[in-house]
Amino acid sequence: MSNLDIKQTVDVAIIGGGTAGLAAYRAAKEHTNSVLMIEAGPYGTTCARVGCMPSKLLIAAAENAHQYEKSAQFGVNLGKPHIDGRAVMQRVKSERDRFVGFVLESVEGIDAEHKLDGYAQFVDQHHLQVQHTNGETSMVHAKRIVIATGSRPAYPxxxxxxxxxxxxxxxxxxxxxxxxxxxxxxxxxxxxxxxxxxxxxxxxxxxxxxxxxxxxxxxxxxxxxxxxxxxxxxxxxxxxxxxxxxxxxxxxxxxxxxxxxxxxxxxxxxxxxxxxRRANTDKLGLDKLNIELDPRGVPTADHYTLQTSLSHIFIAGDASNQIPLLHEAADQGKIAGDNAGRGKDIRAGLRRTSIAAVFSDPQIAMVGESHRQIEKRLGNCGCFEIGEVSFENQGRSRVMLVNKGIAHLYGEQGTGRFLGAEIIGPNAEHLAHLLAWAHQSQMTISQMLDMPFYHPVIEEGIRTALRDLNAKLHLGPEMIDACMECGVGS
The missing domain is CATH 3.50.50.60 (FAD/NAD(P)-binding domain)
Structure with a gap:
C-alpha cells in the first residue's frame, strides 16, 4: 500500500461516536492530539436517542396514569384518566430531542480535524477504508484502534x-x-x-x-x-x-x-x-484480521484493559458484547481510549460492581453476581446461602400500596462475603445502589448489618433479608477450607 492511498495517519482511530466512542476520544486525547473519531450515522448515543431516556419518558407518563387507577384505594376518587396519545408522544419526542441536543453540543466541541464521517472497514491490522456518505472513499492509517460501533436490534x-x-x-x-x-x-x-x-x-x-x-x-x-x-x-x-x-x-x-x-x-x-441486540461488528471486515472472536463473531477482550488479541486494537461499549448499559459503555470507552492513547503502557482500568435495573413496576434490579453465576461457581458444594425478604407485608411498602415483590441476597459460606442480589420490588433501583456499594467494598453480611437503617423505609426490607442470610451462614476457617475447591474467595 503506497502513501498515496492514505489520507490520514493518526495515533488513535476510534470507530463509533456513541457513549463508548466519545469516552474513548476524551481519554485518548489525554495522551495524544493525534486522534480521529469515525462515525457513519448521527453522532450521539443509543441511550439518548432510542434507549434509556425516551423509554423513561414513556414510563413516566404511564406511571402518572397508573396513579389515578390506584387512588381509589387511598380513598381519593379521581376517576378514570383521559390519555391523549398525541400529547404523550409529543412530550416524549420533545424531551428526547433535548437530551440528544446535550450530546450533540459535546460533539460540536470536538475539532473538525478529529472527526471523519463515513463507514470504516479494516483493510489490514492498521488500515481502515472509510466509505463516505458522498460516495467517496479514503484510507486511514492508525497505530492503534478502538472499536466502539455499538449494537442494533436483532430479530428473526x-x-x-x-x-x-x-x-x-x-x-x-x-x-x-x-x-x-x-x-x-x-x-x-x-x-x-x-x-x-x-x-x-x-x-x-x-x-x-x-x-x-x-x-x-x-x-x-x-x-x-x-x-x-x-x-x-x-x-x-x-x-x-x-x-x-x-x-x-x-x-x-x-x-x-x-x-x-x-x-x-x-x-x-x-x-x-x-x-x-446484535453487536455492530459484522461489517467491519474483521475477516481481514487474525483476531480472536467469540461465538457471535465479536472480538474477545481483556475485562480490565479492553485489549483484544491484537495488542493495538481495543473494543468498548455495546460492540464488546459484555454488558450493554450506558454506564458500562462509558467506563469501557474510557479504559479502551486511555490504553489506546498510552500505546505500550497498558493499564487495568476500574471495573465497577455490576448493577442493572429494569424500570417496570415493580422494578427489577441485579447487583454483583447473579444467581446463575453463583450457582455455577459454588452450587455443587452448597457454599452459598440465600437471604429473602417479601415486600408484600413490608411496612413502608404496604403504607404506599407498592407492596409487591421479593428480594434474594446471596452470601458466601465461610467468609460471609456478600456476593450479589436479585430483586423484584419497590424502589429496586435505589436498593440496588446501596447493595452495589457494599459489594464493591467487599463487605460481609455482618458488616452490612452494622450499617444504619431508618424507620419506616423500604430499605428496612434489605435488613430483613440480611438477617435471614446471616442466620444461615457458617463462618470460619473450617468452612472456608471445605469450600475452597468451589472457588470461595475468588
Whole structure:
C-alpha cells in the first residue's frame, strides 16, 4: 500500500461516536492530539436517542396514569384518566430531542480535524477504508484502534415480511400517537418496560417469550414470581407457543396457544421485536484480521484493559458484547481510549460492581453476581446461602400500596462475603445502589448489618433479608477450607 492511498495517519482511530466512542476520544486525547473519531450515522448515543431516556419518558407518563387507577384505594376518587396519545408522544419526542441536543453540543466541541464521517472497514491490522456518505472513499492509517460501533436490534429474518408493521424499540419513539394494540416479542428489559408502559397508557398488549425468562432475572424463585405478577396486569406468556405470524391488511395476524392450550387467533396493529441486540461488528471486515472472536463473531477482550488479541486494537461499549448499559459503555470507552492513547503502557482500568435495573413496576434490579453465576461457581458444594425478604407485608411498602415483590441476597459460606442480589420490588433501583456499594467494598453480611437503617423505609426490607442470610451462614476457617475447591474467595 503506497502513501498515496492514505489520507490520514493518526495515533488513535476510534470507530463509533456513541457513549463508548466519545469516552474513548476524551481519554485518548489525554495522551495524544493525534486522534480521529469515525462515525457513519448521527453522532450521539443509543441511550439518548432510542434507549434509556425516551423509554423513561414513556414510563413516566404511564406511571402518572397508573396513579389515578390506584387512588381509589387511598380513598381519593379521581376517576378514570383521559390519555391523549398525541400529547404523550409529543412530550416524549420533545424531551428526547433535548437530551440528544446535550450530546450533540459535546460533539460540536470536538475539532473538525478529529472527526471523519463515513463507514470504516479494516483493510489490514492498521488500515481502515472509510466509505463516505458522498460516495467517496479514503484510507486511514492508525497505530492503534478502538472499536466502539455499538449494537442494533436483532430479530428473526422471517419477520421482515411484516414490513412497516414490524417495529423495534427505536421506531416506537417516532410515533405521533399511540396505537390501539401491539404484540411484544421478548419480555426482557426493553420488552417488559415498554410493554407495561404502553399497557398502562391504554394500548392492548400481548407479550410473548421463549424459555420462561422475564427481564434479566436468573433466580428461579424470582422468575416464577415475576411471571405470575406481571401476567396479572397484561397478557404475558414467557414460554409461548406461537403458530402463526403474518401480515394482514390492517396489521399483524397472530395464532397462538394460550396457557389453557386453547388456540387463539387475533390481530394487532404492530409486532414489536424486543428479542435482543446484535453487536455492530459484522461489517467491519474483521475477516481481514487474525483476531480472536467469540461465538457471535465479536472480538474477545481483556475485562480490565479492553485489549483484544491484537495488542493495538481495543473494543468498548455495546460492540464488546459484555454488558450493554450506558454506564458500562462509558467506563469501557474510557479504559479502551486511555490504553489506546498510552500505546505500550497498558493499564487495568476500574471495573465497577455490576448493577442493572429494569424500570417496570415493580422494578427489577441485579447487583454483583447473579444467581446463575453463583450457582455455577459454588452450587455443587452448597457454599452459598440465600437471604429473602417479601415486600408484600413490608411496612413502608404496604403504607404506599407498592407492596409487591421479593428480594434474594446471596452470601458466601465461610467468609460471609456478600456476593450479589436479585430483586423484584419497590424502589429496586435505589436498593440496588446501596447493595452495589457494599459489594464493591467487599463487605460481609455482618458488616452490612452494622450499617444504619431508618424507620419506616423500604430499605428496612434489605435488613430483613440480611438477617435471614446471616442466620444461615457458617463462618470460619473450617468452612472456608471445605469450600475452597468451589472457588470461595475468588
Amino acid at each position: 429474518a422471517a419477520w421482515s415480511d411484516l414490513g412497516d408493521r414490524l417495529l423495534v424499540n427505536d421506531d416506537i419513539f417516532e410515533w405521533d400517537t399511540l396505537p390501539e394494540s401491539i404484540a411484544v416479542f421478548g419480555p426482557g428489559v426493553i420488552g417488559l418496560e415498554l410493554g407495561q408502559a404502553l399497557h398502562r397508557l391504554g394500548v392492548k398488549v400481548l407479550m410473548f417469550g421463549v424459555g420462561g425468562a422475564v427481564g434479566p432475572l436468573t433466580d428461579p424463585a424470582l422468575t416464577d414470581y415475576a411471571n405470575t405478577l406481571y401476567a396479572k396486569e397484561f397478557y404475558l406468556d414467557s414460554d409461548a407457543k406461537v403458530e402463526l405470524i403474518e401480515r394482514s391488511e390492517n396489521g399483524v395476524k397472530l395464532r397462538y396457544l394460550n396457557k389453557q392450550d386453547e388456540t387463539v387467533e387475533t390481530e394487532v396493529d404492530y409486532l414489536v421485536a424486543a428479542t435482543g
